[in-house]
Amino acid sequence: MKSLVCKVKKFIKLNPSQLLVLVFVVSITVGTCVLKLPFSTHEGIKWVDALFISTSAMTVTGLATVDPATTFTTFGQFIIAVLIQVGGLGIMSFAVLIYMMVGKKIGLKERLLMQHALNQTSVGGIIKLVKYLFVFSITIELIAMIFLSIRWVPQFGWTKGLFFSFFHSISAFNNAGFALWSDNLMQYVGDPLVNIVISILFIIGGIGFTVLVDVWKKRKFKKLSLHTKLMIIGTLIINIVAMLFIFCMEYSNPETLGHFTLKDKLWASYFQAVSPRTAGFNTIDIGSMDETTLFFIIILMFIGAGSGSTGGGIKLTTALIIALATISFLRGKNDIVVLKRTINTSFLLKALAISMISIVFVILGILLLNLTERNASFIDIMFEVVSAFGTVGLSAGLTVTLSSVGKQLIIFIMILGKLGPLTLMFSLATPSKEKIRYPEEDILTG
Amino acid sequence: MKSLVCKVKKFIKLNPSQLLVLVFVVSITVGTCVLKLPFSTHEGIKWVDALFISTSAMTVTGLATVDPATTFTTFGQFIIAVLIQVGGLGIMSFAVLIYMMVGKKIGLKERLLMQHALNQTSVGGIIKLVKYLFVFSITIELIAMIFLSIRWVPQFGWTKGLFFSFFHSISAFNNAGFALWSDNLMQYVGDPLVNIVISILFIIGGIGFTVLVDVWKKRKFKKLSLHTKLMIIGTLIINIVAMLFIFCMEYSNPETLGHFTLKDKLWASYFQAVSPRTAGFNTIDIGSMDETTLFFIIILMFIGAGSGSTGGGIKLTTALIIALATISFLRGKNDIVVLKRTINTSFLLKALAISMISIVFVILGILLLNLTERNASFIDIMFEVVSAFGTVGLSAGLTVTLSSVGKQLIIFIMILGKLGPLTLMFSLATPSKEKIRYPEEDILTG
Ligand SMILES: [K+]
Numbered sequence: 001m002k003s004l005v006c007k008v009k010k011f012i013k014l015n016p017s018q019l020l021v022l023v024f025v026v027s028i029t030v031g032t033c034v035l036k037l038p039f040s041t042h043e044g045i046k047w048v049d050a051l052f053i054s055t056s057a058m059t060v061t062g063l064a065t066v067d068p069a070t071t072f073t074t075f076g077q078f079i080i081a082v083l084i085q086v087g088g089l090g091i092m093s094f095a096v097l098i099y100m101m102v103g104k105k106i107g108l109k110e111r112l113l114m115q116h117a118l119n120q121t122s123v124g125g126i127i128k129l130v131k132y133l134f135v136f137s138i139t140i141e142l143i144a145m146i147f148l149s150i151r152w153v154p155q156f157g158w159t160k161g162l163f164f165s166f167f168h169s170i171s172a173f174n175n176a177g178f179a180l181w182s183d184n185l186m187q188y189v190g191d192p193l194v195n196i197v198i199s200i201l202f203i204i205g206g207i208g209f210t211v212l213v214d215v216w217k218k219r220k221f222k223k224l225s226l227h228t229k230l231m232i233i234g235t236l237i238i239n240i241v242a243m244l245f246i247f248c249m250e251y252s253n254p255e256t257l258g259h260f261t262l263k264d265k266l267w268a269s270y271f272q273a274v275s276p277r278t279a280g281f282n283t284i285d286i287g288s289m290d291e292t293t294l295f296f297i298i299i300l301m302f303i304g305a306g307s308g309s310t311g312g313g314i315k316l317t318t319a320l321i322i323a324l325a326t327i328s329f330l331r332g333k334n335d336i337v338v339l340k341r342t343i344n345t346s347f348l349l350k351a352l353a354i355s356m357i358s359i360v361f362v363i364l365g366i367l368l369l370n371l372t373e374r375n376a377s378f379i380d381i382m383f384e385v386v387s388a389f390g391t392v393g394l395s396a397g398l399t400v401t402l403s404s405v406g407k408q409l410i411i412f413i414m415i416l417g418k419l420g421p422l423t424l425m426f427s428l429a430t431p432s433k434e435k436i437r438y439p440e441e442d443i444l445t446g
Numbered sequence: 447m448k449s450l451v452c453k454v455k456k457f458i459k460l461n462p463s464q465l466l467v468l469v470f471v472v473s474i475t476v477g478t479c480v481l482k483l484p485f486s487t488h489e490g491i492k493w494v495d496a497l498f499i500s501t502s503a504m505t506v507t508g509l510a511t512v513d514p515a516t517t518f519t520t521f522g523q524f525i526i527a528v529l530i531q532v533g534g535l536g537i538m539s540f541a542v543l544i545y546m547m548v549g550k551k552i553g554l555k556e557r558l559l560m561q562h563a564l565n566q567t568s569v570g571g572i573i574k575l576v577k578y579l580f581v582f583s584i585t586i587e588l589i590a591m592i593f594l595s596i597r598w599v600p601q602f603g604w605t606k607g608l609f610f611s612f613f614h615s616i617s618a619f620n621n622a623g624f625a626l627w628s629d630n631l632m633q634y635v636g637d638p639l640v641n642i643v644i645s646i647l648f649i650i651g652g653i654g655f656t657v658l659v660d661v662w663k664k665r666k667f668k669k670l671s672l673h674t675k676l677m678i679i680g681t682l683i684i685n686i687v688a689m690l691f692i693f694c695m696e697y698s699n700p701e702t703l704g705h706f707t708l709k710d711k712l713w714a715s716y717f718q719a720v721s722p723r724t725a726g727f728n729t730i731d732i733g734s735m736d737e738t739t740l741f742f743i744i745i746l747m748f749i750g751a752g753s754g755s756t757g758g759g760i761k762l763t764t765a766l767i768i769a770l771a772t773i774s775f776l777r778g779k780n781d782i783v784v785l786k787r788t789i790n791t792s793f794l795l796k797a798l799a800i801s802m803i804s805i806v807f808v809i810l811g812i813l814l815l816n817l818t819e820r821n822a823s824f825i826d827i828m829f830e831v832v833s834a835f836g837t838v839g840l841s842a843g844l845t846v847t848l849s850s851v852g853k854q855l856i857i858f859i860m861i862l863g864k865l866g867p868l869t870l871m872f873s874l875a876t877p878s879k880e881k882i883r884y885p886e887e888d889i890l891t892g
């Protein structure tokens with residue numbers, strides 16, 4: 001009994017980063033064991049594949065070495081959905097929720113954990129945010145489930161139809177990208193209902209909860225925080241550019257958009273433009289895309305979603321800050337000014353650090369995977385590594401052919417990409433303030 | 447007569463960037479026309495190839511759509527050497543030299559041009575530097591020529607042997623990478639004399655003249671400027687890492703190092719490790735290298751040589767500053783401190799801007815070349831674009847198969863890479879000073 005108390009004390013002494021890593025490792029391990037159970041799969045599964053799927057679900061990546069549609073029983077698929085919800089809606093919000101449910105006060109340690117996970121700069125707003133977050137997320141998922149069942153109950157009957165709606169609603173909102181068809185969502189390429197519901201789910205889940213709360217509270221664009229404004233404008237611009245790019249590049253590719261009607265071409269371009277940051281669903285075959293398009297999608301995957309969201313990548317604001325700093329410098333200005341606000345240099349430093357560490361990890365991943373997968377083409381390897389690091393889950397086809405060592409490497413990269421390069425390396429760096437010219441405002445990065 | 451005076455006045459009114467671009471365009475055009483002359487080639491040459499070779503020589507890149515060894519007469523090859531010397535030792539130093547020779551005083555405009563080209567922050571030291579630079583360069587080239595003729599006069603006789611020594615001395619010192627054998631320097635893979643002389647030439651030419659002047663004046667390591675120290679330490683580390691990497695990766699590759707003796711393996715690894723930043727010579731077949739090695743070399747090519755050198759790339763100090771900033775941030779420090787010196791944030795901003803613009807240009811280049819070269823593999827395209835942008839001149843074999851549009855694209859990228867992304871976009875950005883904690887010192891970037 002005494003030793004248990006000691007252990008609990010030791011556990012509580014862990015700093016937020018260590019706690020986060022620990023919770024992740026435990027969840028993935030439990031997930032692996034459950035997926036390995038006889039009634040989780042139809043014909044059994046290797047340990048490495050169970051570990052891969054568990055990690056992929058828990059990190060909401062969506063890469064799969066075995067076909068989730070045909071390998072797993074409904075029970076197994078349900079477990080995957082649970083892992084996705086746990087990993088996506090957030091271990092952290094779950095932890096806080098459990099504290100709330102058992103009536104305990106939330107201590108500073110837990111709030112710091114949340115702060116760290118959600119990348120919130122004010123400690124006070126965390127608890128309120130988590131309540132918002134949780135109620136809002138479940139509501140959205142339920143509404144989406146109802147909409148999806150309009151399509152899938154008539155097609156598959158009540159049991160399967162509802163389960164499919166449940167699964168894909170969770171998978172989409174949490175930006176997991178898992179689907180229960182072997183070709184992902186390719187059969188719904190021109191289906192407006194599936195396209196709209198799924199994409200709205202992952203866009204909402206990927207824009208970051210602070211943005212949602214901000215929009216919910218303030219309603220008017222002018223009153224929004226700089227972070228929210230940048231996220232909205234940035235998301236719009238990047239999605240429109242991506243849609244145009246994919247539409248033009250794949251227009252006459254017979255293996256992707258070539259044989260589609262104009263309507264389906266537009267739906268597919270839209271969906272494949274918004275999905276890489278970092279939903280990971282696909283309605284056309286990624287592996288058949290032009291290498292130019294693949295390279296473009298790699299860049300989108302690297303940028304990723306919003307801070308404090310279910311998505312991954314270096315985050316859109318990180319990329320925006322670096323772009324804005326470059327533009328400021330070219331104009332000969334020393335301050336990074338956008339929308340009449342100055343961005344503190346400390347945020348640029350953070351953005352730079354996140355990008356550099358990410359680039360280094362991605363490069364190392366590519367070099368290593370190149371060594372384990374001798375027969376794979378370079379662009380496929382690059383695609384796979386960035387997809388895992390950005391917890392995107394798109395694949396040009398390499399995942400199912402991975403060697404055992406390759407699988408382990410991708411597992412490691414997914415965890416690295418989800419926990420964030422920074423979380424693994426240091427705890428909280430509090431930036432010191434500098435002289436203010438324009439009024440300053442905080443920006444979330446990473 | 448009056449209109450001519452007007453034109454001259456207009457010419458002088460150009461800012462340094464515009465003047466630099468103008469001189470480049472004129473030189474490349476003249477070079478193209480001369481290479482197109484009947485007695486420059488054995489069997490004629492297309493305009494686009496003449497333009498390509500002229501640009502490649504003038505930008506000291508070394509990529510070639512036709513084989514310089516068999517296509518050009520000795521006259522043609524001599525013209526290439528002249529273009530290399532003009533483009534490498536520097537249009538700018540040439541311009542100043544011409545002013546000096548005709549006895550004119552050097553005006554502020556010309557000094558600014560030099561300052562811009564050599565990336566020197568003090569205007570006063572420029573003229574002195576150019577004198578140093580010019581005498582030193584010619585001396586080094588002559589000494590190297592004597593050493594090389596020890597190998598090549600016995601092999602090819604006096605005329606050809608001396609010409610070869612002259613050509614390769616110029617090509618190496620200016621980091622041009624042109625060689626007069628169809629397989630570049632592959633036949634000298636294990637030859638200590640050629641390996642040492644050529645590599646010393648391009649390392650000296652690529653480390654930056656300010657470093658050379660600094661070492662020449664101060665002799666002792668402790669007294670050297672921060673820039674010089676960083677360049678020396680950085681060059682050593684990156685070369686050793688690169689040599690180990692290539693040695694290990696290619697050790698048993700039958701098409702590169704596999705069949706060599708250990709001695710030749712080491713020489714080849716050394717040479718291929720130091721050459722990508724940005725000499726561009728090769729003693730083993732680049733196209734036969736492992737994709738992992740190619741990717742590694744792409745990174746080396748992107749980083750490039752030293753500021754104010756004959757080489758290209760984003761420059762070693764630019765990469766170092768970004769790495770140092772990342773490390774500082776991870777340690778929770780707001781200042782970039784190295785070797786007991788603080789680096790001003792304005793240099794980080796400059797380094798960041800240079801890197802970002804370079805990345806954007808390289809990505810655009812890759813996307814475009816992917817469109818023009820439909821049958822080329824992705825890594826070869828990536829390699830080609832980075833090689834052109836970093837004015838390196840190594841190729842995985844794509845250059846000779848380029849389409850006409852692809853050739854024009856690479857020509858454009860070479861010019862862009864040589865003139866520097868910044869030179870094309872803005873003139874001189876003078877950073878304002880901030881609070882000093884540790885004593886500050888200037889770092890050259892770009
Ligand atoms: K995903």
Ligand SMILES: [K+]
Nearest residue numbers: 507621726838
């Ligand atoms: K070169």
